[in-house]
Amino acid sequence: MAAASAVLQSEWTKIRTVSSTVWTLASALLVTVAMSAALCALMSSTFDDLSDLERATFDPTLISFSGMILGQLAMVVFGVLVVGTEYSSGMIRTSLAAVPQRATFLFSKIAVAGALALVVGLATSFLSFFLGQALLGEHRTSIGADNVLRAVIGGGLYMGLIALFSMGVAAMLRSSMLSLGILVPFFFLVSQILSAVPKAKEVAAYFPDQAGAKIMQVVPNAMNSEEAPYGPWGGLGIMLIWVAAALIGGYLVLKKRDA
């Protein structure tokens, strides 16, 4: 029985010796921080053009995370590639021949990659927040204000969970291309569009990204949006259920299917 610590060490070696890890995580951080900063600067200069209602519900914390819409896609790519390249390269057979205990194998991999994604996610959200607030000028908030620290840490958790969800989906589909082809349009288009359509938005509110993103709001109906039927932690809970379902699904596929 390969010890879990040995498998964790091996997965860490695997993840740090491919260049895709570096460039997906670096672009997740850079894209989010840069786009958030740009939007904060824009918002700061056009604040007077906003309607009264929007001004009343202005959420400086949420604005400083607006780059995550794009940055999360890099996290999706990271999560998919960590699991998917095992299949596309055939490495999965070498790996499973060395670790016949499939649960140990999959969850060690997910633990290592998830922890890494979480660290990068937290760095991203803190950087995004402080840079964004600096650019917002007089409209800024501070980390000590009510619920702001929760939102900033939540932003990091959100990024980590997006990566974990992608790993689960890739383990179920056993293919990088297929997973990316489904997840990227879903997070970037389908979920965003449906959440703006009157009837569909009630369902879309329970999608993993829509629900999880609520943790980053300090003002519940920020920018005059509709209030969600759950609180910020409730939203993160819904996202956690999605992630757990994806990971369990991925494990069951790995356990049942021939490699």
Next chain:
Amino acid sequence: MIEAVGLTKRYGAKTAVYNLSFQVRPGVVTGFLGPNGSGKSTTMRMILGLDQPTAGHVTIGGHPFRQLPNAPRQVGALLDAKAVHGGRSARSHLLSLAQLAGIPAQRVDEVLGVVGLQDVAKRRSNGFSLGMGQRLGIAAALLGDPQVLLFDEPVNGLDPEGILWVRNLMKKLASEGRTVFVSSHLMSEMALTADHLIVIGRGQLLADMSVTDFISANSADFARVRTPATEPGQREKLTAALMEAGGQVMSEPDGALRVTGLPLPRISDLAHDADVRLWELSPHQASLEEAYMRLTQGAVDYRSTDDKLAHLQPPVQQPHPGQPGYGMPPQPPVVQDVPQQGWYAPPPPGQNPYTSPQQQPQPSDTPKDAR
């Protein structure tokens, strides 16, 4: 020791492996042969616990693979040379595998030296040739110094030096008392490497015996006889004499005769009695390849056909064939040509009419073209 009992694998309606039982013993190199698609790789994957058998079971040292304590230290396998993340260097790949089994990092550099990849250890493996990939796969199999080794097509893509090295490596590993199980398509290579053979066709066991037994059980030894080319009459005279004595005679493309059913001294005596001089009288021992082809001809799934290029070549004016009375001297329809395509039906094991000269061959035994 690998032991399979009633191993069966179905993919939907297709049965890849059916009721396969065999043992792979330590101390010898066991070759695993079969045509394309006969279930060799599926069997290997089942041994390694990658595929779950539909029925039956396979154990290594008495344990199913998935329950082996520290599997990489007991079993080393090369399944697919390209089963490596191309963006990772050879050394990192081996290091990640070594860490799984608690093998120290020095061992990684050791095996890289053994397979001759030390100079490219830091290079990404997607730049590797097939032969370098095979060496990396063999390095991974040797990493844990295991007692049981499985190699699927290890010499694919290797240069002659590499093939020789793999051959010696297999023999060395077996002589150290390890269990070595090797699949290959290269019969000449198998004949030199393996001591024991397991042959499957269409997922079923065809043979499980030593190489020498396999050849003698599945081949026809024959004699090549050549009469002076200057005197065609002698050839017919000898053919008649040989057939009268109960031998079977076929004509080889170069004009020699292929004689089965008669021992060499008897052929010489008959020729002497018939007053025929011989330019050649040579025994022909079948090779492993011939024996293998005979055994598996019925179990080949993918067989090539002639490329007729029917619509690619300009039509040729066919001369009118054989108008009676012109240019076609009557020929004695005695000697059948040796078939150049396909193979004879294999004799049932143990009662090979070609190898035992005492037995009278029946007329129904006349070799017929299998296709």
